[in-house]
Amino acid sequence: MSGIASPGSKMPRSILFMCGMNAIRSPMAEALAKAALPKGTYVASAGVRQGERDPFVDVVLDEIGLSIGRHQPRTLEELEDDYFDVIVTLAPEAHHKALELTRSMAVDVVYWPTPDPTVATGTRDQIVGAYRAVRDHLAGLIASRIAGRE
Template structure:
C-alpha cells in the first residue's frame, strides 16, 4: 500500500487567488476583502464576475460589522480583469454554478487550479432589513471560515491589524 507524505496530502501554498461569482457584486468581492484582510500582501487576491453587477450596500454593511471596508469595490467582469492584468492565478475559487462553468472554461488557456465553493446568493432573500442582512452575514461568515482554512496552507494568516498595515 502506497503512503502519501504530508506534503502530498496538503494543498500547495497559494500565491495568488481569484474569486469568481455571477456579477462580482456580493460573494466574490466579499471573499476578496476577507482574504486581503487576513492575508494582507502575502497572497495576491482579486475578484471578478461572469457579468458586471452593481455595488451592493448590504455586502458593504456585512463586512463593516467585522471591521473590513468593502465600500471601494467596483464590480468588474472576468473579461475586464483579463484585459487589465491577465488571469495568472494559482487558484480560482468559483462561488456560483455560472462562475464555476466560466472558471473551468478558463483552464483551457490558463494553468490554474479551480475549486467550487457553492455559496448561497443572499440577494434572493426577502424579508425585513435584518433578515436580509442575516443572509449576508451567513455568507460572510461561511466565506471567512473557508478562506482562512484553505489559504493558511503554507501561509500564516496575518492578524487583522497587520493586514491593515497598522
C-alpha cells in the same frame, strides 16, 4: 480536496474569486482573504457578467472592521491580470466559465458553493442576516482551506 494550501503544498501567490456579477460573494471573499492571508498574496475578484455594487456588503463587512473600499463590480475582461494560481468559484455560472477558460492552463479551479443572499426576503434584519451568513461561510472557508487555520 480539503484545502487549497494543504499540508506540504505551498500557499498560492495569487487567487481569483469569481461569482456571477462581482457584486456580493466574490468582493466579500476578496476582502476577507486580503485580511486573512499574508501581505504578499495577490487577491482579486471578478464576475461573469456586469453587476451593481450592493450596499449590504458594506454593512456586513463593516461589522467586522473590513471594507471593499471603492470597489466597483468588474468582469473577467476588466481584470488587469489574467494569471492566477487558484480560481475559487462561488456560483455555478462562474465555475463553468472558469473551467472553460482554464482548459489549457495549469490553474487550479475550486468550487465553493455559496448561497446568493439576494434571494432572502423579510425584514431588513432578516436580509442582512442572509448576508452575514454568506460572510461567515466565506470567512470559515478562507480560514480553513487557504490560510490553513481550522
